[in-house]
Amino acid sequence: MIAENELSQLTGFFRHRENDVLxxxxxxxxxxxxxxxxxxxxxxxxxxxxxxxxxxxRQFDRKSIALQRQGKMGTYAPFEGQEAAQVGxxxxxxxxxxVFPTYRDGAASMTHxxxxxxxxxxxxGQLDGFDVPDDLNILHPCVPIATHLLHAVGxxxxxxxxxxxxxxxxxxxxxxxSEGDFHEALNFAGVxxxxxxxxxxxNGFAISVPFQRQSASRTIAERASAYAMDGIRVDGNxxxxxxxxxxxxxxxxxxxxxxxLIEAVTQRFGAHTxxxxxxxxxxxxxxxxxxxxxxDGIVRLRRLMLQKGVWSDSEEQRLLESTSEELxxxxxxxxxxxxxxxxxxxxxxxxxxxxxxxxxxxxLQAGGEA
Amino acid sequence: MAEELNMVQAIAAxxxxxxxxxxxxxxxxxxxxxxxxxxxxxxxLQKKYGQNRVVDTPLAESGIIGSSVGLALNGxxxxxxxxxxxxxxxxxxxxxxxxxRMRSRTRGRFQLPMVIRTPYGAGIRGPELxxxxxxxxxxxxxxxxxxxPSNPYDAKGMLxxxxxxxxxxxxxxxxxxxxxxxxxxxxxxxxxxxxxxxVLHEGDDVSIFAWGAMVPVAExxxxxxxxxxxxxxxxxxxxxxxxxxxxxxxxxxxxxGRAVIVHEAHKTGGLGGEVAAxxxxxxxxxxxxxxxxxTGYDVPVPSFxxxxxxxxxxxxxxxxxxxxxxxx
Numbered sequence: 299m300i301a302e303n304e305l306s307q308l309t310g311f312f313r314h315r316e317n318d319v320l321x322x323x324x325x326x327x328x329x330x331x332x333x334x335x336x337x338x339x340x341x342x343x344x345x346x347x348x349x350x351x352x353x354x355x356r357q358f359d360r361k362s363i364a365l366q367r368q369g370k371m372g373t374y375a376p377f378e379g380q381e382a383a384q385v386g387x388x389x390x391x392x393x394x395x396x397v398f399p400t401y402r403d404g405a406a407s408m409t410h411x412x413x414x415x416x417x418x419x420x421x422x423g424q425l426d427g428f429d430v431p432d433d434l435n436i437l438h439p440c441v442p443i444a445t446h447l448l449h450a451v452g453x454x455x456x457x458x459x460x461x462x463x464x465x466x467x468x469x470x471x472x473x474x475x476s477e478g479d480f481h482e483a484l485n486f487a488g489v490x491x492x493x494x495x496x497x498x499x500x501n502g503f504a505i506s507v508p509f510q511r512q513s514a515s516r517t518i519a520e521r522a523s524a525y526a527m528d529g530i531r532v533d534g535n536x537x538x539x540x541x542x543x544x545x546x547x548x549x550x551x552x553x554x555x556x557x558x559l560i561e562a563v564t565q566r567f568g569a570h571t572x573x574x575x576x577x578x579x580x581x582x583x584x585x586x587x588x589x590x591x592x593x594d595g596i597v598r599l600r601r602l603m604l605q606k607g608v609w610s611d612s613e614e615q616r617l618l619e620s621t622s623e624e625l626x627x628x629x630x631x632x633x634x635x636x637x638x639x640x641x642x643x644x645x646x647x648x649x650x651x652x653x654x655x656x657x658x659x660x661x662l663q664a665g666g667e668a
Numbered sequence: 669m670a671e672e673l674n675m676v677q678a679i680a681a682x683x684x685x686x687x688x689x690x691x692x693x694x695x696x697x698x699x700x701x702x703x704x705x706x707x708x709x710x711x712x713l714q715k716k717y718g719q720n721r722v723v724d725t726p727l728a729e730s731g732i733i734g735s736s737v738g739l740a741l742n743g744x745x746x747x748x749x750x751x752x753x754x755x756x757x758x759x760x761x762x763x764x765x766x767x768x769r770m771r772s773r774t775r776g777r778f779q780l781p782m783v784i785r786t787p788y789g790a791g792i793r794g795p796e797l798x799x800x801x802x803x804x805x806x807x808x809x810x811x812x813x814x815x816x817p818s819n820p821y822d823a824k825g826m827l828x829x830x831x832x833x834x835x836x837x838x839x840x841x842x843x844x845x846x847x848x849x850x851x852x853x854x855x856x857x858x859x860x861x862x863x864x865x866x867v868l869h870e871g872d873d874v875s876i877f878a879w880g881a882m883v884p885v886a887e888x889x890x891x892x893x894x895x896x897x898x899x900x901x902x903x904x905x906x907x908x909x910x911x912x913x914x915x916x917x918x919x920x921x922x923x924x925g926r927a928v929i930v931h932e933a934h935k936t937g938g939l940g941g942e943v944a945a946x947x948x949x950x951x952x953x954x955x956x957x958x959x960x961x962x963t964g965y966d967v968p969v970p971s972f973x974x975x976x977x978x979x980x981x982x983x984x985x986x987x988x989x990x991x992x993x994x995x996x
Contacts, residue, residue: 445730448730452738482730646776647810
């Protein structure tokens with residue numbers, strides 16, 4: 299038998315190297331310090347826009363949890379802790395780009411333009427919560443894991459075939475990278491060299507299972523190389539780093555440079571959903587204390603802006619107040635819409651109503667047996 | 669101009685005609701390009717229309733169906749070929765969770781004009797998992813249209829109609845009939861409706877309902893019983909399984925008073941139960957005999973040495989029909 303190290307020399311086969319980990323791209327440190335050379339890629343307005351949107355979506359998230367607790371909404375999947383990743387990435391898109399979110403990507407959806415009222419209606423379980431504005435290329439949250447990556451691939455493929463410079467982006471978590479569709483999607487995107495950005499938020503947990511149990515890979519981004527695509531590992535709690543990374547990947551895709559796998563390393567501060575109890579599988583108390591100061595993307599960006607003198611306490615106060623008013627108005631509007639009519643479940647099953655659906659609908663509407 | 673074509677040639681002709689007619693049509697699948705498909709249903713099409721329109725994909729059924737969803741979302745009309753029905757299992761999540769639901773869950777904003785073609789059924793001496801008949805799975809999934817042609821003429825006309833529909837169509841092709849015989853097939857574009865059964869033979873004593881590869885079996889049984897016993901039968905090719913052509917089914921049973929349903933899928937949970945329930949709900953007063961089902965057995969489709977015993981044949985259909993007609 300050939301000794302392993304000898305075989306390695308003979309064949310030059312790929313050797314797993316434990317210490318060879320992709321670096322984490324970061325612009326803003328937890329204390330708010332940032333490299334000027336990196337900041338030079340951003341205007342003050344861009345930074346403020348990212349910050350404002352992060353604050354806005356966090357207020358939505360907290361209000362949604364409260365509304366669920368009050369019985370005004372159904373089970374909700376909070377994203378607190380992941381605002382920097384979602385807002386930073388979605389702001390790097392054009393409105394005409396396609397967005398494929400999961401249930402934890404409400405921040406990205408709202409940032410891309412999904413109306414607050416529709417967001418509320420969705421989580422209230424109302425059918426019109428599934429409406430998509432006609433001028434927006436976005437899907438409602440994909441509930442199965444990783445299946446929507448292939449839809450982003452197909453959409454990007456269509457754009458490429460027509461010679462358009464539209465890009466598609468799909469959002470998913472670390473758990474999704476264990477699914478077969480993750481592989482199939484990256485493989486198709488690599489083979490056909492498609493303008494798609496695979497944006498993975500590695501928040502460390504798939505409900506209760508830590509990332510170490512999902513994969514023996516040290517990072518998710520390194521898997522990109524197996525598909526001949528670029529992989530980027532970015533600090534997902536750094537909205538500016540995420541914005542710059544996604545902006546670059548999107549531009550590359552528009553220019554015909556093919557797909558990118560981005561791993562945004564982040565944290566889910568809260569529970570998987572309002573039906574989940576994270577104290578069953580992690581030390582939530584220490585997470586609440588330690589993570590917020592060190593890792594919260596909003597705290598970090600505020601520090602930077604205050605240090606640079608481009609933000610003030612009074613601006614913060616005004617932002618919180620205006621956001622609170624906006625959310626209140628949006629929820630009032632959502633709550634004022636009548637309940638979905640049961641017969642609406644029959645709409646749009648097919649382009650034309652088939653005979654048995656027509657009879658069942660009429661039976662429902664007559665209040666009797668279908 | 670009409671040509672004598674077998675079913676697989678008729679399918680290729682339909683794809684050819686639509687590729688020429690509509691730039692949004694795309695074919696995706698394993699071995700569909702250079703090789704022209706393992707059954708040659710896409711023979712010569714890549715050469716004619718190029719690699720961007722007739723695409724050899726990686727060997728990944730979820731990838732084929734899932735990326736077809738995306739292509740359809742963004743303006744294309746993909747026709748996905750799954751090499752054999754049982755090979756679709758890795759892609760069934762895409763079919764059930766997305767293909768069927770897209771129009772409904774986006775409240776009509778997005779529709780999926782796509783066709784999933786797949787050879788299916790036993791009787792060709794295929795290896796394990798090449799012979800399944802799982803049409804019930806798709807019929808039981810709201811949002812899908814499910815059709816099965818039984819001859820070359822219908823195959824071309826129904827496939828063209830399927831490619832022109834704005835809803836996803838499961839287009840199940842009975843492998844056993846691919847080369848079972850030629851029939852005159854018109855050139856160019858024509859459509860066969862996707863929601864109409866066809867009464868192939870008219871009779872008075874019994875209605876025999878079948879689809880796909882069971883249609884010629886039912887026809888032979890009916891012919892034999894006419895010669896042997898003098899009975900006459902309606903032989904109805906359902907063609908569309910979702911939706912069922914209720915009118916044609918009920919009209920026939922109301923005339924004959926007896927119903928025999930023949931399918932090669934497993935009996936339990938098979939579509940024969942649905943057809944029987946429809947007849948029982950809406951025409952029980954007309955029945956002069958119990959509704960009979962002649963079907964594949966409730967066993968995994970066996971290895972090919974004994975697949976003929978699994979499949980309903982002329983004799984089994986005759987037994988079922990005789991029971992119905994002689995019932996007192």
